[in-house]
Amino acid sequence: xxxxxxxxxxxxxxxxxxxxxxxxxxxxxxxxxxxxxxxxxxxxxxxxxxxxxxxxxxxxxxxxxxxxxxxxxxxxxxxxxxxxxxxxxxxxxxxxxxxxxxxxxxxxxxxxxxxxxxxxxxxxxxxxxxxxxxxxxxxxxxxxxxxxxxxxxxxxxxxxxxxxxxxxxxxxxxxxxxxxxxxxxxxxxxxxxxxxxxxxxxxxxxxxxxxxxxxxxxxxxxxxxxxxxxxxxxxxxxxxxxxxxxxxxxxxxxxxxxxxxxxxxxxxxxxxxxxxxxxxxxxxxxxxxxxxx
Ligand code: AMP
Numbered sequence: 001x002x003x004x005x006x007x008x009x010x011x012x013x014x015x016x017x018x019x020x021x022x023x024x025x026x027x028x029x030x031x032x033x034x035x036x037x038x039x040x041x042x043x044x045x046x047x048x049x050x051x052x053x054x055x056x057x058x059x060x061x062x063x064x065x066x067x068x069x070x071x072x073x074x075x076x077x078x079x080x081x082x083x084x085x086x087x088x089x090x091x092x093x094x095x096x097x098x099x100x101x102x103x104x105x106x107x108x109x110x111x112x113x114x115x116x117x118x119x120x121x122x123x124x125x126x127x128x129x130x131x132x133x134x135x136x137x138x139x140x141x142x143x144x145x146x147x148x149x150x151x152x153x154x155x156x157x158x159x160x161x162x163x164x165x166x167x168x169x170x171x172x173x174x175x176x177x178x179x180x181x182x183x184x185x186x187x188x189x190x191x192x193x194x195x196x197x198x199x200x201x202x203x204x205x206x207x208x209x210x211x212x213x214x215x216x217x218x219x220x221x222x223x224x225x226x227x228x229x230x231x232x233x234x235x236x237x238x239x240x241x242x243x244x245x246x247x248x249x250x251x252x253x254x255x256x257x258x259x260x261x262x263x264x265x266x267x268x269x270x271x272x273x274x275x276x277x278x279x280x281x282x283x284x285x286x287x288x289x290x291x292x293x
Pocket of ligand 1: 056065
C-alpha cells in the first residue's frame with residue numbers, strides 16, 4: 001500500500017519559516033505573512049471574509065492559500081464561512097472548463113495544532129491543484145489518486161492507512177451550514193478517537209480552541225479529518241544513520257509525503273516500509289472507530 005503514497009521532494013520546505021516557540025522569554029511579535037500579503041502574491045478576495053494568495057514557498061506550482069482577511073486564530077475551530085470559501089474555490093476550479101482542456105480538481109487542506117505540521121497562527125486553508133501533484137510521477141501519475149477520495153471506500157485496499165481518518169461524502173452544491181455540520185461531526189469523532197475532551201459535552205468541545213491536533217482535507221466530493229499525535233519521525237538511511245525528520249501535514253491526506261532533502265528522499269524511496277512505519281506513528285491507530293459514512 002505504500003506504493004499508493006507519493007513521495008515528493010520539496011526543497012522549498014527547508015526554507016519554510018518555523019513556528020515561534022510556545023514558551024520562553026517574551027519576544028517581539030513574530031512576522032505574520034498573511035497580515036498584509038504583498039500585491040504580487042494576492043490573487044483576489046473570496047467573499048467578504050477571505051482572500052486568496054499565492055504561497056511564497058509553494059510545494060507545487062499554483063499552491064494557493066486562502067487566508068481570513070482579518071486575523072483569526074488557526075487554532076480555533078473553523079467557522080461555516082471558512083469551509084464555504086474553501087468549497088467555493090474547489091467548485092470554481094472544477095467548473096472552469098476552457099475549450100480543449102480537461103476538468104481539474106483542487107485538494108484543500110488545513111493544519112491545526114502542534115502535531116499537525118502547522119507553522120502560521122493566522123487562519124489559512126491551503127489549496128493544491130491535483131494535476132500539479134501528478135507532475136513528474138511515472139506514467140503521468142496514473143497509479144496515484146488523492147487519498148481523501150479513496151477513504152470513502154472502507155474495504156478497498158487503497159483506503160487502508162495506518163492512522164485513523166474520519167470521512168463524509170459531500171453532496172454537490174453543499175451549502176455553508178451543511179459543510180459546518182459535517183466538520184463538527186468529523187471533529188467530534190476525531191476527539192472521541194483521541195480520547196480528548198469528549199466527556200465535557202458539546203458546548204466545551206465545539207467552542208474556541210481545538211482540543212486536538214488534526215488535519216482536515218476537502219475535495220469536491222469529501223471532507224476528512226485525521227487526529228494527530230505526532231508530526232512525524234526520524235528518517236534512517238541504509239547505514240543506520242539518521243538523515244533527517246519526515247514531517248507530515250495535511251498533504252498526507254492527499255496520499256503524499258513531502259521530504260526536504262535528497263538524503264531523506266533516497267532513504268525512504270529505497271525503504272518504503274520505513275515510510276509506512278512513520279505514518280503509523282502520526283495519529284491514532286486505525287481501527288473500528290475510524291469507520292466511514
Ligand atoms: P502551515 O505551515 O500549515 O501553518 O502553513 C503556512 C503556509 O504558509 C505554508 O505553506 C508556508 O509555505 C506558507 N508561508 C509561510 N510564510 C510565508 C510567507 N512569508 N509568504 C507566503 N507564504 C508563506
